[in-house]
Amino acid sequence: MKRGVLLVACAVLLLAGSVRGEDEPRIFSGPQVGEKLVGFQVQGVYGDAEGKKFDVVSDSQGRPMLLVFVHKRTRPSIATARALMKFVEMRKKDKLFGAVVLLTDDLTATAAWTKRARRALPQNVPIGISVDGLEGPGAYGLNRKVTLTVLVARDGKVAANFPLVQPSLQADAPRVLASVVKLIGGKVPTLAQLGVRKRRPAAGRGLSPRVQGLLRRMIQKTATKDEVETVAKQIEAEIAKDKATAKRVGQIGRRIIDAGRLKTYGTPPAQAFLKRWADRYAPAGSQPKKTQPKKPATKKPAAR
Numbered sequence: 001m002k003r004g005v006l007l008v009a010c011a012v013l014l015l016a017g018s019v020r021g022e023d024e025p026r027i028f029s030g031p032q033v034g035e036k037l038v039g040f041q042v043q044g045v046y047g048d049a050e051g052k053k054f055d056v057v058s059d060s061q062g063r064p065m066l067l068v069f070v071h072k073r074t075r076p077s078i079a080t081a082r083a084l085m086k087f088v089e090m091r092k093k094d095k096l097f098g099a100v101v102l103l104t105d106d107l108t109a110t111a112a113w114t115k116r117a118r119r120a121l122p123q124n125v126p127i128g129i130s131v132d133g134l135e136g137p138g139a140y141g142l143n144r145k146v147t148l149t150v151l152v153a154r155d156g157k158v159a160a161n162f163p164l165v166q167p168s169l170q171a172d173a174p175r176v177l178a179s180v181v182k183l184i185g186g187k188v189p190t191l192a193q194l195g196v197r198k199r200r201p202a203a204g205r206g207l208s209p210r211v212q213g214l215l216r217r218m219i220q221k222t223a224t225k226d227e228v229e230t231v232a233k234q235i236e237a238e239i240a241k242d243k244a245t246a247k248r249v250g251q252i253g254r255r256i257i258d259a260g261r262l263k264t265y266g267t268p269p270a271q272a273f274l275k276r277w278a279d280r281y282a283p284a285g286s287q288p289k290k291t292q293p294k295k296p297a298t299k300k301p302a303a304r
Helices: 004-015 055-058 075-090 107-116 169-186 207-218 225-241 243-258 269-281
Strands: 043-045 054-055 065-070 097-102 127-132 148-154 157-162
Touching: 054 055, 055 097, 065 075, 075 097, 075 148, 075 169, 107 127, 148 169, 157 169, 207 225, 207 243, 225 243, 225 269, 243 269
Parallel strands: 065 097, 097 127
Antiparallel strands: 043 054, 043 127, 065 148, 148 157
């Protein structure tokens, strides 16, 4: 992979995480804490359940339950669901029940996809496709704008609710499992215990979670001009505190600009701030360029 493409990819990953800013409005999806879970039908995809309908809530029989609705099938969402269901496998002796529900507007195509993605999906737990379409069970009030809705329940009632817009396995799985542990006891496992391989440090490790969250909020396509300006002021306050933060924010903007992708990030007001910070803290031409290895000198054929 070329250096320029790699740097842009790192910037995209940085701005696409799931760390939530402190002042970000709360997002709702699904039944809230204390509300009762009503039964709903899904179509099974594997084993004896393939092609058959079953009720996830009824099958839980009031046991502690970890229920994951997959609104959008992405690598982070599937990886997060797999890690959560791995925990269910680990705690079966404690009667923990878990299930994954795929939401889709094309049941047939999604069933075919599950066959191709079998090795990536969670193992040894019920996986079903909602028969209620992309919206899911009508009584649940699921939010189509999120990627995962994770519910923790016991005795048929919601104990915790996690609407994840941009799931992060490293950040969200421990948070969700902490709420499960409150119900069944024990300890939150490490990612390694969940079968997650250790990742290399992210390119954006020089930024605090707060600044990362603010940047992601600023580049939301739905953000109004006033919202962008409010968040940008908070970012500039963080920049003023730390030169390293200023440099990293500038570098992110510069890499996006140099890749010709500025217009794909947020609204025009957000793009203007990214350009301003890039020009101020990482001017064009200031980024180190990868030096090309010298070609070995070709020897001239010896004269006869």
